[in-house]
Amino acid sequence: MLSWFAVMTKPRAEAEAQICLTRQGFQTLFARTRRTVRAASGMVVRTESLFPRYVFIHSDPSLQSLEPVRSTRGVSAIVRFGGLPAAVPDAVIDQIRARMDHQDGFVRLAPPELLPGVKVRINEGPLSGLDAIFTAKHGDDRVRLLLTLLGSEREIVVPRSALGARI
Numbered sequence: 001m002l003s004w005f006a007v008m009t010k011p012r013a014e015a016e017a018q019i020c021l022t023r024q025g026f027q028t029l030f031a032r033t034r035r036t037v038r039a040a041s042g043m044v045v046r047t048e049s050l051f052p053r054y055v056f057i058h059s060d061p062s063l064q065s066l067e068p069v070r071s072t073r074g075v076s077a078i079v080r081f082g083g084l085p086a087a088v089p090d091a092v093i094d095q096i097r098a099r100m101d102h103q104d105g106f107v108r109l110a111p112p113e114l115l116p117g118v119k120v121r122i123n124e125g126p127l128s129g130l131d132a133i134f135t136a137k138h139g140d141d142r143v144r145l146l147l148t149l150l151g152s153e154r155e156i157v158v159p160r161s162a163l164g165a166r167i
Contacts, residue, residue, distance in 0.1 A: 002060045003087040004029070006079040007069060014049045017074030024068060027058035031096050033107045036161055043124075050096070050107050054079075056088060114143070114166075123164035127156070131167055 009017040018030040031050035036043055053076070059066060066085055069078055079086045099107045114120070114134045122130050122145070132145035138157050147154050 001062070002058060004056050004058050004090065004093050005066065005085050006088055007055050007057055008076045008079055009053050009055060009074050010076050011053060013074035014053065014055050015074075017072060018055045020073045021055065021057055021069065021075070024072065025064065026069075029056040029058070029093060029096065031056075031100075031107050032105070033109055047106070050109075056093060061085065114163075119167040120145070121164040121167055122158060122162055124162035125158065127158070128162075132156070134163075 007017065007021070014030055018028045021028050032047055033050050034045050035048055036045050057066075057069065066078055069075055096107060099109070101108055114137075116135055118134045119131055120134050122128055122132060127147065130147060130149075132147040135144045135146050135155065138144045141160050142157050143160050143163065145156050145158060147156050
């Protein structure tokens with residue numbers, strides 16, 4: 001029976017493992033996303049693995065042996081439970097694929113919905129590292145925050161991408 005299996009790769013070798021597994025005849029899924037991060041040269045868009053050190057293969061172990069996977073370039077091991085390869089539910093793979101952009105293949109991650117009064121941390125810009133309170137959306141990609149600074153509260157507007165985790 002066809003099932004999806006998680007394959008653990010060597011560090012930063014997901015792409016290499018995916019290419020080699022595809023050459024061996026396995027259907028693969030290497031979920032990637034794009035993220036904007038601050039670098040010395042300014043803000044840059046980076047491509048990152050959605051699941052660092054993991055790719056998925058679709059196979060029927062009764063028809064195609066999974067043993068060659070272990071010795072594939074870039075692969076560390078197949079995820080196993082009790083000595084047997086652990087099957088990943090089809091629903092999980094379907095949800096990942098549903099979020100993939102059909103043009104470039106990257107997974108689009110929607111930021112979590114914020115409600116007024118929720119504490120957030122600012123991760124980018126001159127206010128990086130400070131905590132604030134979300135008050136409202138300000139357009140499609142900006143938010144209004146209430147920030148306590150130097151003993152007084154100020155309302156500021158920052159890019160939505162500058163926010164980190166809720167606190």
